[in-house]
Amino acid sequence: MEHRIERIKKQLHAESYKLTPQREATVRVLLEREEDHLSAEDIYLLVKEKAPEIGLATVYRTLELLSELKIVDKINFGDGVSRYDLRKEGAAHFHHHLVCMECGTVEEIVEDLLEDVEKKVENQWQFQVKDHRLTFHGICRKCQQNNNEAN
Amino acid sequence: MEHRIERIKKQLHAESYKLTPQREATVRVLLEREEDHLSAEDIYLLVKEKAPEIGLATVYRTLELLSELKIVDKINFGDGVSRYDLRKEGAAHFHHHLVCMECGTVEEIVEDLLEDVEKKVENQWQFQVKDHRLTFHGICRKCQQNNNEAN
DNA sequence: TGGTTATTGATAATCATTTACACTTGATAA
DNA sequence: TTATCAAGTGTAAATGATTATCAATAACCA
Known part of the structure; x- marks a missing residue:
């Protein structure tokens, strides 16, 4: 600290x-x-x-x-x-987020998943990437379990 | 229309x-x-x-x-x-954006670049992806050219 | 037709964020 | 040390986007 x-x-x-x-x-x-x-x-x-x-x-x-x-x-x-x-x-890049649409919790992905995608963007769109923001919206593990039990 | x-x-x-x-x-x-x-x-x-x-x-x-x-x-x-x-x-998914940090223009990428990444997220994080938001921040083609000419 | 409900426009209220401004602090130079 | 100056701060007011309120209107249905 x-x-x-x-x-x-x-x-x-x-x-x-x-x-x-x-x-x-x-x-x-x-x-x-x-x-x-x-x-x-x-x-x-x-x-x-x-x-x-x-x-x-x-x-x-x-x-x-x-x-x-x-x-x-x-x-x-x-x-x-x-x-x-x-x-x-x-970290050179912003980390990613997983936002649960049911309970609202936000998980983080620290690992950079976008290296390949960024290369593609630089090549195909001639856009020089400096940073990115990536958020997934969906259902987190816990809510999936709850939903399964409810059925 | x-x-x-x-x-x-x-x-x-x-x-x-x-x-x-x-x-x-x-x-x-x-x-x-x-x-x-x-x-x-x-x-x-x-x-x-x-x-x-x-x-x-x-x-x-x-x-x-x-x-x-x-x-x-x-x-x-x-x-x-x-x-x-x-x-x-x-479109099942939200399209991506390229935001230029110099001139502020926003380009769109309609193509879904995240299929592989989403699979990875679903498998490794057990997170059921419903949608995503992806924005790249960087320098657009035009501003890159302008910068090169200026040098 | 009358009655019910959804929708609208104008306006006021709300709420996150910024700004203005007078005061404090801490560093620097005399 | 003391005077000076800029940076930083707290309070309170201002701003600006969005939302809620409410009376008026439009669409629908018996």
């Missing part, structure tokens, strides 16, 4: 931003809840536990900054809110 | 909705501007040319309805607005 904080601190410094206490508190929340896909509001409430005087606007500003630096990815699953997801350490 | 309107009319009837003049005007705009990725506001302005008395709320309601019936897909490229995209006739 501390190691990753250090890393992010350096990334900020490289662009001449500081890791202020508010920013650090926000990053810590993101690290602690790495598996979740938190909204700005969620993050705000969690950061408030560590740093009660923080303002919502600061959280938004921090998330925006982290987003620009590609430390987090801003995602949107179609409900009205943006969610923020830490990039895996050293 | 008329053929596709008929089709959509049937799809609505099948769920006991009607193709009102307002809904038809909205669908016509979507058909005419199929290549674009219009926001609700954009669509509203275009529909107003055909049916000046239409209200913005009706356009939203229509788009919501068409979305539920999977006649259109609601997409979000990260700017603050939802965009609406007609499904290609008979």
